[in-house]
Amino acid sequence: MKTSFFQYTLPELEVLFKENNLVPGLPGKLFNWHYKLQNVGPYEEDISKGAKEFISQNLSFDLPEIDTVHESADRTVKFLFKFQDGKKVETVLIPSKKKYGICLSSQVGCAMKCSFCHTGLQGLERHLQTHEILGQFLAAKQWLVKNRPQDSHIATIVFMGQGEPLHNFDAVKGACEIFITRQGFSMSMEKITISTAGYLPGLERWKAEMPDVNIALSLHSTFKEKRDELIPINKAYPLDKVLEIVNQIPKTKKRFVIYEYLLAKGFNDTYEDAKSLGETLQGKRAFVNIIPFNPFPGSKYQRPTREEIDMFKAELDEFNVPSLVRFTKGDDILAACGQLNSKAL
Numbered sequence: 001m002k003t004s005f006f007q008y009t010l011p012e013l014e015v016l017f018k019e020n021n022l023v024p025g026l027p028g029k030l031f032n033w034h035y036k037l038q039n040v041g042p043y044e045e046d047i048s049k050g051a052k053e054f055i056s057q058n059l060s061f062d063l064p065e066i067d068t069v070h071e072s073a074d075r076t077v078k079f080l081f082k083f084q085d086g087k088k089v090e091t092v093l094i095p096s097k098k099k100y101g102i103c104l105s106s107q108v109g110c111a112m113k114c115s116f117c118h119t120g121l122q123g124l125e126r127h128l129q130t131h132e133i134l135g136q137f138l139a140a141k142q143w144l145v146k147n148r149p150q151d152s153h154i155a156t157i158v159f160m161g162q163g164e165p166l167h168n169f170d171a172v173k174g175a176c177e178i179f180i181t182r183q184g185f186s187m188s189m190e191k192i193t194i195s196t197a198g199y200l201p202g203l204e205r206w207k208a209e210m211p212d213v214n215i216a217l218s219l220h221s222t223f224k225e226k227r228d229e230l231i232p233i234n235k236a237y238p239l240d241k242v243l244e245i246v247n248q249i250p251k252t253k254k255r256f257v258i259y260e261y262l263l264a265k266g267f268n269d270t271y272e273d274a275k276s277l278g279e280t281l282q283g284k285r286a287f288v289n290i291i292p293f294n295p296f297p298g299s300k301y302q303r304p305t306r307e308e309i310d311m312f313k314a315e316l317d318e319f320n321v322p323s324l325v326r327f328t329k330g331d332d333i334l335a336a337c338g339q340l341n342s343k344a345l
């Protein structure tokens with residue numbers, strides 16, 4: 001059986017090639033060809049017959065199939081990708097000026113069961129492999145080159161699609177390593193952000209193992225009862241402990257930890273909530289993304305009004321904690337945070 005080329009980090013590919021007595025420089029060349037030059041077809045350059053044969057017999061270059069594509073009025077693109085076993089995930093291209101950010105999924109469904117999240121209600125079907133994470137990027141890029149040749153640059157990556165990335169640590173780490181490899185995409189680490197619900201076993205591994213990409217923590221409430229309701233893993237992995245570990249993750253000087261704060265009307269948008277959030281983050285290298293709740297069919301929370309959102313932000317400003325309200329893109333096609341699902345809607 002063939003393995004996907006997109007499964008291998010560069011050191012792993014080097015080992016594979018060495019074991020098969022192939023010339024040492026080849027894996028770097030292949031990375032350059034497939035990732036830097038972004039030619040996702042099989043390798044065409046002048047390489048030895050033996051190497052070509054090895055590649056064609058052992059490696060596949062298949063990408064996930066596009067099941068459906070939705071284009072929003074604001075240029076957001078939502079893909080439903082289908083993998084070989086028929087499982088599907090969503091991936092979103094989020095426009096900013098002439099570039100895009102891509103929102104990748106790390107699992108089919110999610111095991112975290114957050115009460116406000118469309119994906120969470122679906123449960124976990126399976127983890128994605130590294131090549132399936134890479135495949136979302138490459139297939140979305142191919143679509144852009146074909147359909148929007150004038151602006152097809154993907155500048156940033158966020159792991160904020162379906163799934164809890166740290167619950168699928170190895171595959172996500174492998175994908176990050178491939179994204180930052182110099183001979184490959186050569187993406188800088190601060191262009192990649194992994195968002196977590198606070199999955200402690202993954203955060204503990206992060207310290208030692210993860211490349212220095214940005215970390216975003218879904219905070220949503222500093223009060224135990226409310227956070228327990230919103231993010232049930234808070235019961236097993238309490239916020240104090242999570243914040244402690246997050247603060248131990250080494251970061252280069254300029255970088256901030258991003259704290260996401262989902263704002264649900266009448267639930268976690270009071271002055272008490274803002275005050276407690278401000279007090280918790282004051283003096284830390286923190287940046288808060290306030291995400292007004294995005295409704296989906298059957299959801300139990302409500303989105304606050306514009307005035308309520310502005311009021312919450314103003315209250316947080318009193319504590320000198322920098323923040324931005326993330327007004328959503330693509331919500332006309334259910335492509336906003338927490339609206340992703342594995343079924344075409």
Ligand code: SAH
Binds near residue numbers: 118196217291294338
């Ligand atoms: N599992 C990761 C990634 C989830 S999606 C995590 O929990 O961080 C990225 C962000 O969208 C998270 O902060 C998540 O809490 C938020 N989110 C999920 N559902 C939402 C919804 N319906 N409205 C607004 N934000 C939502």
